[in-house]
């Protein structure tokens with residue numbers, strides 16, 4: 001009796017599952033996906049309406065499957081960006097190519113393994129100013145899903161020129177329950193781009209993440225969306241078209257950077273929001289982020305700081321030296337600005353407009369506030385760039401920054417600037433951020449100026465630390 005009941009129960013559950021999942025026409029669009037879900041159904045559907053067994057195990061890098069949009073022709077030019085963050089045998093994923101690399105071309109071991117995308121000539125693409133490759137790139141998430149790899153919680157899409165800051169990406173994703181449907185990424189910095197392509201989408205170059213259950217819904221409707229949204233320019237827009245149909249909005253995370261700007265990215269990077277740095281993109285389209293270095297070497301320098309303290313990279317701290325009436329703005333691991341006057345925090349946190357918009361190359365608007373960078377050196381801060389970072393034990397780092405003399409300006413001979421110019425270096429001590437720092441309510445850290453050394457090659461010493469109770473950056 002009991003056994004019969006159990007069998008009936010199992011049978012009826014199977015029927016419910018069968019009709020619940022296969023009875024809908026949307027399943028017809030991806031029969032292979034169907035079998036992948038069936039294969040993992042014991043693992044993923046055991047709890048009825050929730051995906052997967054509830055697990056308390058924290059998300060780590062092994063739970064992410066990267067899908068990088070690449071092409072045979074551009075890979076050699078672009079791969080150094082990817083190889084900055086790709087860790088063979090640790091990061092999982094593939095570069096998806098338009099064709100097989102020629103036989104005599106050995107695939108670099110430092111690159112992610114490649115796959116060749118399926119033919120997409122049957123799909124419609126009608127955006128006159130765009131490229132059909134958008135269709136192929138949009139389908140990477142589906143082709144990745146269809147691989148049926150085990151223990152994938154997130155599908156992360158990126159371009160071949162996206163630099164991911166993987167530890168931070170993992171920490172950001174770990175905040176979200178991967179058993180729910182999440183679509184996570186960021187907008188374009190240029191309002192004109194958001195107006196044309198939409199504010200509701202996660203921009204593909206900055207990278208975006210789709211949780212497993214959302215990917216399972218997406219792959220079912222994706223091919224239809226590609227034809228329905230044939231007039232959309234980008235792969236990311238086509239994906240967002242599907243997201244609208246599923247009804248899942250983008251969850252914006254401030255660390256994803258599409259870098260839809262032209263000119264010098266300095267102002268943008270030196271004013272990072274209080275959120276971990278997750279990605280950078282389009283670095284070949286902007287000036288090197290550190291003067292006197294090539295594009296790639298300047299990113300490498302930032303990455304060298306990132307490796308010492310991932311969560312702190314680009315994070316702001318402001319402090320005043322009331323003895324000298326100085327304001328100091330630290331963007332950790334990148335740059336320091338020294339103002340020989342007391343500048344409000346409100347102003348210090350605003351990006352210098354060293355760049356223009358992506359499409360029309362105008363002075364704005366951007367999706368954040370900017371302030372002009374004067375050509376008058378007396379109205380600019382004195383700028384220092386990262387020289388090196390070292391670990392000094394006890395979870396502490398010491399980073400040094402060297403004064404940079406801009407090509408386009410003379411020193412300011414105004415009285416207040418002269419003593420400040422004597423300082424060629426900043427040394428910044430900080431403790432590496434606690435692993436749970438970004439799980440707490442965000443707050444910029446504080447800093448204080450410690451006596452440095454005077455004389456030739458003199459140095460200002462700054463210490464970054466958590467703010468004390470009632471401590472604010474308030475001029476007297």
Ligand SMILES: *[C@@H]1O[C@H](CO)[C@@H](O)[C@H](O)[C@H]1NC(C)=O
Pocket residue numbers: 032035036039147148
């Ligand atoms: C499903 O599992 C079977 C047996 O483990 C395997 O042979 C088959 O390739 C799997 N199918 C997919 C789509 O992963």
Ligand SMILES: *[C@@H]1O[C@H](CO)[C@@H](O)[C@H](O)[C@H]1NC(C)=O
Pocket residue numbers: 057058059060061062063
């Ligand atoms: C990631 O988590 C899984 C458990 O889901 C664990 O088996 C694996 O060892 C972890 N990997 C790393 C690199 O921490």
Ligand SMILES: *[C@@H]1O[C@H](CO)[C@@H](O)[C@H](O)[C@H]1NC(C)=O
Pocket residue numbers: 088089
């Ligand atoms: C990655 O793993 C494969 C197989 O386990 C091994 O042959 C290869 O040397 C590893 N590569 C690196 C860079 O560790």
Ligand SMILES: *[C@@H]1O[C@H](CO)[C@@H](O)[C@H](O)[C@H]1NC(C)=O
Pocket residue numbers: 102103104105
């Ligand atoms: C590789 O082979 C292609 C033709 O298949 C040829 O055009 C190309 O020059 C070869 N490259 C090298 C490096 O030998």
Ligand SMILES: *[C@@H]1O[C@H](CO)[C@@H](O)[C@H](O)[C@H]1NC(C)=O
Pocket residue numbers: 323324325
């Ligand atoms: C700092 O600024 C205040 C107010 O502007 C001024 O009274 C004071 O003399 C200045 N101190 C120095 C050392 O310049």
Ligand SMILES: *[C@@H]1O[C@H](CO)[C@@H](O)[C@H](O)[C@H]1NC(C)=O
Pocket residue numbers: 388389390398399400427453459
């Ligand atoms: C400044 O920092 C660098 C490491 O970044 C270190 O080598 C140097 O000794 C420091 N200078 C002083 C005076 O502490």
Ligand SMILES: *[C@@H]1O[C@H](CO)[C@@H](O)[C@H](O)[C@H]1NC(C)=O
Pocket residue numbers: 291292403404405406407
């Ligand atoms: C660039 O290098 C030259 C020569 O090495 C040096 O004089 C100049 O100060 C450097 N510029 C910056 C911005 O560091």
Ligand SMILES: *[C@@H]1O[C@H](CO)[C@@H](O)[C@H](O)[C@H]1NC(C)=O
Pocket residue numbers: 451452453454
């Ligand atoms: C150190 O600070 C004291 C006052 O706090 C000041 O008198 C002295 O000049 C400073 N020394 C240096 C080297 O800046």
